Structures are given as structure tokens and as C-alpha cells.
Amino acid sequence: MKLNFCSLSSGSNGNCYYLGNEFHGILIDAGISATVIRKFLKNLDISMQTIMGVLITHNHIDHIKGLELLTRKNHLPALTTQKIWKSILSPQMKISTDCIREIPLKQKFHLAGFDIEAFPVCHDAPETIGFHICAGDKKITIVTDLGHICQIATPYIKAANLLVIESNYDEQMLVNGKYPPFLKARIQSDHGHLGNHQTATFLADNINDKLSNICLAHLSKNNNSPEKVLQTLAQTFSERGIILNGHQRISILNRTTPTNMISLIEQTDSL
Numbered sequence: 001m002k003l004n005f006c007s008l009s010s011g012s013n014g015n016c017y018y019l020g021n022e023f024h025g026i027l028i029d030a031g032i033s034a035t036v037i038r039k040f041l042k043n044l045d046i047s048m049q050t051i052m053g054v055l056i057t058h059n060h061i062d063h064i065k066g067l068e069l070l071t072r073k074n075h076l077p078a079l080t081t082q083k084i085w086k087s088i089l090s091p092q093m094k095i096s097t098d099c100i101r102e103i104p105l106k107q108k109f110h111l112a113g114f115d116i117e118a119f120p121v122c123h124d125a126p127e128t129i130g131f132h133i134c135a136g137d138k139k140i141t142i143v144t145d146l147g148h149i150c151q152i153a154t155p156y157i158k159a160a161n162l163l164v165i166e167s168n169y170d171e172q173m174l175v176n177g178k179y180p181p182f183l184k185a186r187i188q189s190d191h192g193h194l195g196n197h198q199t200a201t202f203l204a205d206n207i208n209d210k211l212s213n214i215c216l217a218h219l220s221k222n223n224n225s226p227e228k229v230l231q232t233l234a235q236t237f238s239e240r241g242i243i244l245n246g247h248q249r250i251s252i253l254n255r256t257t258p259t260n261m262i263s264l265i266e267q268t269d270s271l
């Protein structure tokens, strides 16, 4: 079966990712307006009827902006941990109780035919999680906001065939940029965001033949550019003598528009 992944939007302006097959799909985060999510999906020929739920990584507005309307209008279940729900729900963000689903940490649950596991990552929200999603023999890991890659997250990232990982800022651009010192410190901290060198070094240390698609996500508008991300990655890989095999692809996820659909062919045990 064909497994399709597409980023609808990625970055502090709003995050929303789609994963699905010919029958069902799920969204990861709803950080852009529900109207824009529906419009982008329609343009991709994906019916809202096939979306079975939305997984939420944490309570920052760039991950939940469209959640209230999306759940209300489309009666879409939203899934995250109890602690993250506590941090999301407020008079400004009311979600109908029948759309609220609590999920455990580091324990498999099922949604839309996928086996999914949530794991904690280090970021400055009350709790932030990444997702490891299995479909047949294909594994997708999504980690959008994290200050460093802690030991708990590493095995989930290493096991991925398709990896969505943050490459938020160019270290020099951030240091020389206009942000106030407290904000620079927050972004660079272990609970902030991953810089291009951090992500490139982690990828160089952990790249393996199973990893066919690397999607670099959550690029800063002010402190990064797709060219800087690719330059840093190319330089780090070349210093290590790493050459990608012919099947490995690197994509930079657009900040405000959908990226090209990535398809993986899922092998199942049946037949």
C-alpha cells in the first residue's frame, strides 16, 4: 500500500502535517487555521472525511491555532497526553469533550490503521511529544520542536524510514540577529529549538540505509533559510565522508505552503 506524507505548513507561523494511505489519513498538529487546513487538503485531493484524527505535539499556538474549529466543525478526535490537554484547554480554547482523547506516553495506540507511539522531547512547554508512527513495515518519526535530542527520543528517530526533524536556526544568523538576548538564549537552550549544526551533526551520527526521507522542518523565518540548512548539512556530511545512497532524499519543508507529497510503499505481512 502507498503511504503518503505531506507538510501543509511548517514553522513558527504554524505547523500541520498529513500522513495517510488511500483509505484514511491523520493530521499531526493543527497550527494553521482550520479553513486553510481544509483548503490545502482539498487542493491535494484529500477528503476531510478520510481524516480520522489529529495528533497534537504541545500547546504552543503554532501547533494548535486551528484545533478548536477543526474539532468543532469536523468532529475530529484530537489526541494528546493528559498533561498537554491540561495545558491546552482554556476559555480561549474550548474543545468538545467527545473530541478529546488522551494517549499514553511510550505505549502503542491505534488510529486509522496506524500503530502510534508518543515519546517525550525537550522543549519549553509543559510537555512536548514526538510521534513514531508505524504502517506495515514503514516507520515515520516526527519531532518538530526540541532543544536537544535526548536519549529517550533517539531510538525513535533512528528507527525511521521517513524522518521529520526540526532544523530551526542558523547559529550565526541567530547570534548576529536582532532578537533580544533573552529570546536568543531561549531558542539556543536545551529546551528551545534545534540549530542547523545540531540537526546536521545528529543526522551525520545516525544516518543509516533504512532512512529514505529526511524532511527538515520548522525553519525560522528570521534566523534561517533553506540554503543555509542544505549548506550546513552538505558540509557536515562531506566532513564525515557521508554519501547518500541513491534512494535517500532530503526535503526542506515550506513555511507557509504544502510541500510535494512523499510516497512510501508499505509492505504488509498479508498475502
Ligand SMILES: [Zn+2]
Pocket (backbone or CB within 6 Å): 011, 012, 015, 060, 062, 063, 144, 145, 218
Ligand atoms: Zn513550534
Ligand SMILES: [Zn+2]
Pocket (backbone or CB within 6 Å): 058, 060, 123, 125, 145
Ligand atoms: Zn513549541
